[in-house]
Amino acid sequence: MSDGMVKILNGNTFVVSDARGDIEASPSDPTGLFSFDTRFLSKWVLTINGDRLMSLSTDDLQYFEARFFLVPGVGSVYVNATLSVIRQRSVGNGFLEVLSLLNHDDVPVDLTVRLDADSDFADLFEVKDTLRKQGAYARQAGESSLLLLYRRGTYVRSTAISSSQPCAFDEGGLTFTITIDPHAAWTTELDVAIQMLGQQIAEPGQEIGGVARTLEDQVKRPIPDMARNLARWLGEAPRLECDWETLQRTYRRSLVDLAALRFSPLTAGGNSLPAAGLPWFMTMFGRDSIFTSLQALPFTAGLAATTLRELGLRQGTRIDDFRDEDPGRILHEMRYGEMTAFEERPHSPYFGSADATPLFVVLLDEYERWTGDTDLVRELEGEARAALHWIDAYADLQGNGYISYQRRNAETGLENQCWKDSWDSISYRDGTLPGFPRATCELQGYAYDAKMRGARLAREVWQDPVLARRLEKQAADLKQRFNRDFWVADGEYYAIALDADGRQVDSLTSNNGHLLWSGIVDDSKARAVAEHLMSERLFTGWGIRTLAVGESRYNPIGYHNGTIWPFDNSFIAWGLRRYGFKDEAAAVAAGNLEASAYFDGRLPEAFGGYPRSMTKYPVQYPTACSPQAWSTGAPLLFLRTMLGLEPMGDHLVVDPALPTTIGRLELLDIAGRWGRIDAFGRGRVDTSRLSGRVDGR
Incomplete structure (x- = not known):
């Protein structure tokens, strides 16, 4: 606009x-x-x-x-x-x-x-x-x-x-x-x-x-x-106290924008889930609502519960090429307008997303880990089992054990059914585009994570140890094959995809960070991945680009080909933290949060991928949604990552690694299965030294 x-x-x-x-x-x-x-x-x-x-x-x-x-x-x-x-x-x-x-x-x-x-x-x-x-x-x-x-x-x-x-x-x-x-x-x-x-x-x-x-x-x-409603919403969230005014402002803005983006489906009885963003996406999106609910879990778990119930209610039940629907598949987008009502668009709902289905299981498990709400896990057992079944029975289009996608509705369906869903976002180093089906790397990470989390739920809640063992075996096999087939040996990173012939689509992208978050990366390869993410080819100082400098399609203002997405960066930081790269995670968080000061505290959908040495401020992307749900949720996930908040049974582990910019930080009354807990930390990580290398440990 x-x-x-x-x-x-x-x-x-x-x-x-x-x-x-x-x-x-x-x-x-x-x-x-x-x-x-x-x-x-x-x-x-x-x-x-x-x-x-x-x-x-x-x-x-x-x-x-x-x-x-x-x-x-x-x-x-x-x-x-x-x-x-x-x-x-x-x-x-x-x-x-x-x-x-x-x-x-x-x-x-x-x-x-x-x-x-x-x-x-x-x-x-x-x-x-x-x-x-x-x-x-x-x-x-x-x-x-x-x-x-x-x-x-x-x-x-x-x-x-x-x-x-x-x-x-x-x-x-x-x-x-x-x-x-x-x-x-x-x-x-x-x-x-x-x-x-x-x-x-x-x-x-x-x-x-x-x-x-x-x-x-x-x-x-x-x-x-509405004023009283907003005051109640803010009052129920954890209270943030810190020395860095930018973070305080961004935190409040995130909570307020998240309140603004609450969407109540007609079947939700007044309960809300996150709509994707203004102006085009004020509705339920499988991927966006799940990612935002994951980001917001420590701050407002109710969004996740509604997201899970509403997505489960509309889960695919049949083969429908017009809507790209399969049994067990989680929707991509739900619309209520005239063109949908008269089937001029397939969004009633449309299922053209290859990642929402495994992510549904990921969110269900993470929600239970935070809240202890086993009742919801039991309520959605059938939907979760159907989602896990979809991964093997319907998503493996090539018979090679990997999730891949190819639209069946050529008129209105999405070509790319991953989060980088623009037409030119998946490319080889030389800029050419692969054919279909395409198996992007992060989809395999999500599938691995879903199987591991599904195994935990099967064993601890559904009382089905046979299913748990089968899922764990499948996950181990997937991890082994993935680290063989997607690893670009001459660059020491993971290809963004495999094409229809099983050949690596070998450009270097931010998707590697999602692999760290999912846990599919072999420990022996994690350091090389982290070094790439923090190198000057990807890390600008403001954040990590979607596509590395030097790739043929690199463009610092290309939608998925060089811009910085705060949502993307928040999950990359979480992934770096998972593999022990605390300081690097803090550097990614600090860069994005510093950028938020130039956007009035509101991180946009995406901004320019120019190096920080070139610009005194982050460059706006002209058509970015603002507010956008998973960008609104990014500061919340950065806080969780920097504080090292991790549920362990009925306890919450706090292991802070904060950039020096923050100084003192207190996050008070963090709600979960433990009741309410306070987290404290001091900024001791000098992020300025992380300019293209990962220190030895």
Whole structure:
């Protein structure tokens, strides 16, 4: 999105406007009021006496609330504006906007206040792909509200607009004709309510008085106390005290953004899981929701529980090429919009992800290790077993014992079904792209980890030692073959993939760090991997690049070919820590956290992979999602990694290795199966010395 956009969100619903608070969306412009993948308001423009307003400033009050300060016309040093306008907007089921006009003059002022309103009811895929709709529109202006309606068969969406002050509604908006006394103010509350189901809505053009009454009842709904909800959310998280102001600011921003990104599926009974990111991905994603839940476990374990239940509820049950569905497979993406409803897109749900299924088992085990919630492990035993079965029965497309992927829906399916899912992210050293199927290296690491964790759950919770032994044997065999087949001997690192012929796709990438996290790396190879990750080819000082300098497709602002992804770095740091490289993990964490200071405490989806010696600040990636869930979760995982927090039975081990930048650090009231525990540490790791080598141990 362009600069100057103001984003307010509340889980399933968000508003993107310009700095004046106006919405004037073009077909491909992601501005408007959105909920459940539909744009419910595409035009919302304020004028006074026919003139647009000028923005003075915008207050980002909370993630769900913003305030816009405006004046009519253009002032100068000689002529002061005598009227000021304040718009305060809060997002709920739609949004509530308090519009206030203040007359600063000594005489009364007569004003015509106009709000033009409209909705294209665009599906989010239509906005992304600039497609056209096929349904019918209707507008109904009543005495007390304006109803905007869209219908295509049984698919109905509507928006109702009302005001607390008298006004004239017409099909294009609402008009106030007012007089404000000297030094007085005028205020109205504008309520924009959305409706998705619409069973009681009449056909376009028919009388809809009964519907208007239903919608007016919605309009008068109580507005949730979001401020109290946020305060409770922050109060339940561990409290951070440290000497480094940047970390304190980033930690709070992460918690607030995570609260903002909470998404409540229609089946979740009000419980939430992490949506992937604004503006395109405010929905349930298998991979993203799992990774974010893993990052956030020490800080809010409830997200993981909801993620597991909701993904398990929608687990694949059949062979469906349109959706890339298999029995046991965990979904990639769930959508609720028109194109999904009419099967013009396969996202109901779409299963084109090769990593979400093993990661489901990984999250289930890690959740139990933190919380001791064996009831959920028993509840999801069937789903976990089905996921483990999918790895062997459906994911091994080449019969070589490795997870690989190839889309079956050539029209709308994803080519790359790993986390680096852009079209050119998997390449040989010379830049050529392999054919399909592709078996990327991190998928094998996730499969290994899932089998090892599944074995633990089978033995300790499901009371199935036979399954446990079988999974452990499979994992050991996978590890042995993987370290033989993926190891690039002349470079001493792991290839990013094997192609359809079993040949190594031999570029050097950050995926090696995910292998450390999974535990599939032989101990004898771990040091070489760590040295590559911390070398100047990958480590910039701000973080680790997705693709190494010197590879043919390297580009410091290439989406997966040289940028730095905070999410990626957080799991790399966790992997370095797993194999004993504490100082290196601290250096990766420090670089990313230092970068966060330049993004107002909010790490974006990705940023430029330029070396730190070249730039005084990290370079923005132009189309990065912000906030994005697994970038929001990255600082939380960095904290866990630097403090060395690791569950051991009913105890929490604390083994800090903190960069000197942090100084003193306290993380208080860490909740888990142990109750609540405090962790302390001091910054003693000089990360400046880690500029391309791994010290001997």
